Amino acid sequence: MKDHVLDRIRNIDDLPTLPSVALEVLSLAHQSDVTIQSIAESIHRDPPLAAKVLRMANSVFYRRGDRKVDTLHHAIIFLGLAEIINITTSLSVFSALKSRKTQEVSVRESFWDHSVATGLIARHIDKKLGMRTMGREFVAGLLHDIGKIILDQYFHQEFMAAYNMSIEKDRPMYETEMEMCGTNHMEVGYFIAQKWNLPPYLADVVLWHHQPSQASSREMAALISMANLLAKAAQLSCGDRMSFVLADQEAWKVLKERGLPVDELDIERITFEMESIGDQVKSYISTVMEPSDKEQDNG
Amino acid sequence: MDESLSSSCHKMTDETFILLRDFIYEQSGIYFGDNKKGQLEARLGLRLRANNLADYDKYYYLLKYDPNAARELRSLFDSVTTNETSFFRSPPQIQAFQDKVMPEVISRKEKQSEKQIRLWSAGCSTGEEPYTMGIVLRQVLNDKGTSWDVKIVASDISEKALRSAKAAVYSDYSLRSVPPEIKREFFLSEGNAYRIIEEVRNLVDLQYLNLNDTRRIQIMKGFDVIFCRNVLIYFDDEAKKRFVSQLYDCLNHGGYLFIGHSESLHNISRAFKLVHFPGALGYKKE
Ligand SMILES: C[S@@+](CC[C@H](N)C(=O)[O-])C[C@H]1O[C@@H](n2cnc3c(N)ncnc32)[C@H](O)[C@@H]1O
Ligand SMILES: [Fe+2]
Ligand SMILES: [Fe+2]
Numbered sequence: 267m268k269d270h271v272l273d274r275i276r277n278i279d280d281l282p283t284l285p286s287v288a289l290e291v292l293s294l295a296h297q298s299d300v301t302i303q304s305i306a307e308s309i310h311r312d313p314p315l316a317a318k319v320l321r322m323a324n325s326v327f328y329r330r331g332d333r334k335v336d337t338l339h340h341a342i343i344f345l346g347l348a349e350i351i352n353i354t355t356s357l358s359v360f361s362a363l364k365s366r367k368t369q370e371v372s373v374r375e376s377f378w379d380h381s382v383a384t385g386l387i388a389r390h391i392d393k394k395l396g397m398r399t400m401g402r403e404f405v406a407g408l409l410h411d412i413g414k415i416i417l418d419q420y421f422h423q424e425f426m427a428a429y430n431m432s433i434e435k436d437r438p439m440y441e442t443e444m445e446m447c448g449t450n451h452m453e454v455g456y457f458i459a460q461k462w463n464l465p466p467y468l469a470d471v472v473l474w475h476h477q478p479s480q481a482s483s484r485e486m487a488a489l490i491s492m493a494n495l496l497a498k499a500a501q502l503s504c505g506d507r508m509s510f511v512l513a514d515q516e517a518w519k520v521l522k523e524r525g526l527p528v529d530e531l532d533i534e535r536i537t538f539e540m541e542s543i544g545d546q547v548k549s550y551i552s553t554v555m556e557p558s559d560k561e562q563d564n565g
Numbered sequence: 566m567d568e569s570l571s572s573s574c575h576k577m578t579d580e581t582f583i584l585l586r587d588f589i590y591e592q593s594g595i596y597f598g599d600n601k602k603g604q605l606e607a608r609l610g611l612r613l614r615a616n617n618l619a620d621y622d623k624y625y626y627l628l629k630y631d632p633n634a635a636r637e638l639r640s641l642f643d644s645v646t647t648n649e650t651s652f653f654r655s656p657p658q659i660q661a662f663q664d665k666v667m668p669e670v671i672s673r674k675e676k677q678s679e680k681q682i683r684l685w686s687a688g689c690s691t692g693e694e695p696y697t698m699g700i701v702l703r704q705v706l707n708d709k710g711t712s713w714d715v716k717i718v719a720s721d722i723s724e725k726a727l728r729s730a731k732a733a734v735y736s737d738y739s740l741r742s743v744p745p746e747i748k749r750e751f752f753l754s755e756g757n758a759y760r761i762i763e764e765v766r767n768l769v770d771l772q773y774l775n776l777n778d779t780r781r782i783q784i785m786k787g788f789d790v791i792f793c794r795n796v797l798i799y800f801d802d803e804a805k806k807r808f809v810s811q812l813y814d815c816l817n818h819g820g821y822l823f824i825g826h827s828e829s830l831h832n833i834s835r836a837f838k839l840v841h842f843p844g845a846l847g848y849k850k851e
Binding site for chain 2: 511
């Protein structure tokens with residue numbers, strides 16, 4: 267029975283869906299003649315989403331200087347199209363996944379903390395390495411483990427068994443998931459990413475963030491892979507708490523091969539800098555979540 | 566400007582500061598940066614008074630030429646080093662030592678049918694650190710019986726600190742991070758104080774050792790784990806590089822070095838593998 271978890275997920279008909287506006291924005295992004303106007307209009311069709319995008323644009327994460335952005339139009343000009351698409355995507359995924367009922371609040375919390383931390387760390391490293399991924403690294407970090415939340419939602423017991431086993435036995439989640447669920451969060455996440463028509467780089471990261479050398483978007487997958495590890499080191503893990511040598515990781519080798527100056531990074535310093543990331547994570551989550559969202563979560 | 570103040574307290578001139586700073590550096594590798602002059606002044610002020618000296622120049626001459634210089638040097642180290650420490654300091658490091666490092670070391674040794682473990686707390690201050698290591702080791706070896714030959718070398722340059730370590734009696738404050746069940750199992754209460762139990766006390770071998778004494782360090786060999794936490798802060802880059810490369814040689818293959826929680830060996834050594842543990846870093850000799 268276990269081996270059919272992925273098949274069973276395929277046949278679930280109430281799988282979470284992305285809001286239609288998010289899908290629209292994502293597909294607009296691929297068009298060459300996309301205008302600020304058309305994106306703004308499209309986001310405006312979902313007023314709560316539009317309000318959240320504005321709030322995000324004015325949050326400490328995106329705000330530049332002390333100029334307040336008060337229209338979507340301005341937000342797009344200030345942050346650029348790419349960043350607005352990133353924000354819209356992450357907010358939509360958040361709202362599609364977060365308010366679902368769950369028994370284990372602590373796992374849910376550790377999931378979002380880990381996801382946001384991975385996004386923030388990816389952004390930090392991206393800057394240090396001068397990769398210019400234009401905010402895509404943040405969304406990628408945020409979404410890399412979405413498969414876990416689907417597993418938790420539809421195969422709660424199996425997922426919890428995998429989760430606890432990975433902590434107790436000090437083994438990677440994807441291994442214990444395979445044992446308990448017959449699939450892993452990468453496969454499940456990839457399935458969802460495709461169903462949602464997420465851009466290829468995101469689907470790629472979701473599938474390959476533990477083996478970045480296999481990815482088509484190798485640099486991005488490697489960046490997220492590394493950020494994922496550093497999030498664990500900063501004690502923001504969703505599952506295993508394994509130790510690692512960064513310079514021996516596949517991610518490190520991929521980045522190095524691609525000519526990025528990883529050897530020049532002061533990893534110790536980055537690690538110390540990331541120790542205080544918990545506060546930023548909390549602040550991000552409270553910006554994204556409405557007070558009502560939180561109540562639902564605790565319910 | 567502050568005439569009255571400077572005449573009542575001893576004042577250190579910039580020249581004397583540099584003489585003393587270089588002298589201390591030569592002797593211990595502890596480096597007082599230009600921004601630490603006030604700190605050095607305050608600390609040595611106590612030594613001036615103890616020796617009944619009028620100014621810092623005279624103190625410098627005493628260190629340099631007096632027949633009793635060697636003894637004074639010990640007292641000087643006592644006053645320039647802060648001996649702040651506590652049991653289970655920087656808990657994520659202790660956790661990594663307990664959950665990851667020791668099990669790894671032990672299972673490697675078991676495979677080689679070796680039953681000897683050597684640990685070193687370099688710069689052990691008043692003993693909280695080596696005794697913490699001893700407690701952790703007792704717990705890790707708990708179900709493996711007493712067949713292991715364990716020794717924890719604990720060394721410091723401060724004789725005063727070593728005397729406290731030898732007494733092994735601690736206040737509540739030193740034990741503030743100790744979980745209650747550990748307090749019960751490993752300490753005996755004596756009035757308001759706590760004495761570490763003999764079984765742990767006996768694992769620890771206290772030694773006077775200047776970490777800057779290259780020849781003495783050279784003979785330290787065969788360690789599985791070295792804690793040298795919050796000690797390197799007193800050394801400048803050159804002394805650190807020399808000493809850290811010596812520590813590398815003191816370790817067995819597969820051994821680990823832990824330095825202070827926010828200390829870094831970036832730019833100091835590339836010999837080790839940097840290992841990330843949850844909330845802590847370790848340096849591994851492969
Ligand atoms: C802040 S304490 C650290 C104690 C303990 N390792 C900890 O982290 O809690 C620093 C200790 O290093 C010792 N120390 C400083 N320089 C030294 C040297 N050159 N040789 C030996 N010990 C030294 C000081 O005497 C002091 O006890
Ligand atoms: Fe993952
Ligand atoms: Fe992850």
